[in-house]
Amino acid sequence: DQQVKQNSPSLSVQEGRISILNCDYTNSMFDYFLWYKKYPAEGPTFLISISSIKDKNEDGRFTVFLNKSAKHLSLHIVPSQPGDSAVYFCAARIDGKIIFGKGTRLHILP
Amino acid sequence: DTGVSQNPRHKITKRGQNVTFRCDPISEHNRLYWYRQTLGQGPEFLTYFQNEAQLEKSRLLSDRFSAERPKGSFSTLEIQRTEQGDSAMYLCATTGGLEKLFFGSGTQLSVL
Numbered sequence: 001d002q003q004v005k006q007n008s009p010s011l012s013v014q015e016g017r018i019s020i021l022n023c024d025y026t027n028s029m030f031d032y033f034l035w036y037k038k039y040p041a042e043g044p045t046f047l048i049s050i051s052s053i054k055d056k057n058e059d060g061r062f063t064v065f066l067n068k069s070a071k072h073l074s075l076h077i078v079p080s081q082p083g084d085s086a087v088y089f090c091a092a093r094i095d096g097k098i099i100f101g102k103g104t105r106l107h108i109l110p
Numbered sequence: 111d112t113g114v115s116q117n118p119r120h121k122i123t124k125r126g127q128n129v130t131f132r133c134d135p136i137s138e139h140n141r142l143y144w145y146r147q148t149l150g151q152g153p154e155f156l157t158y159f160q161n162e163a164q165l166e167k168s169r170l171l172s173d174r175f176s177a178e179r180p181k182g183s184f185s186t187l188e189i190q191r192t193e194q195g196d197s198a199m200y201l202c203a204t205t206g207g208l209e210k211l212f213f214g215s216g217t218q219l220s221v222l
Contacts (some may be wrong), residue, residue: 004152013207043213044153044201045112046210089152096141096165097155097161098165100152100155
């Protein structure tokens with residue numbers, strides 16, 4: 001039972017444009033949502049999070065939007081840079097446990 | 111470097127052997143998590159500790175897996191009688207109580 005779903009395995013975006021990564025979830029009891037970035041041979045690195053009581057959180061080039069009625073969140077990266085090429089994981093917290101989606105591989109094209 | 115250290119980085123073993131991995135967390139972090147990740151998948155929750163107490167263990171986790179965190183410091187994850195399906199990256203992550211997890215670089219296990 002995949003409670004956190006990332007339906008796009010990969011995404012290619014031109015450098016300088018906006019990257020939008022999407023995530024859907026099924027459990028309305030999640031209280032925090034997080035985005036992680038992962039390079040090969042490294043552990044995931046925290047990017048940005050949002051509480052379930054908010055609908056937007058911004059940190060530099062990264063903005064996360066939460067739509068609770070649709071059980072959907074998205075990560076916007078603008079402008080996209082070559083170093084943003086990585087796998088991005090959406091995650092959600094419930095009862096102290098953090099559950100991850102399968103990830104979306106983002107390719108930033110020159 | 112997140113401050114979470116995992117050893118070894120790589121482990122190759124034969125089917126049926128036992129293996130043990132170690133995680134040294136950020137010193138002030140009281141929660142410690144173990145995850146497993148296979149190719150094309152996200153990190154899969156295995157278990158987590160609050161100090162030395164193991165609070166939850168995934169129901170998908172076989173009895174061959176056991177984890178400890180003596181004195182609430184470092185943690186070990188042991189897999190007994192390894193199977194080829196155990197081949198994966200084993201990730202440790204810690205937190206000081208906030209939602210943000212700090213991950214180690216992982217231990218890549220290959221079972222031949």
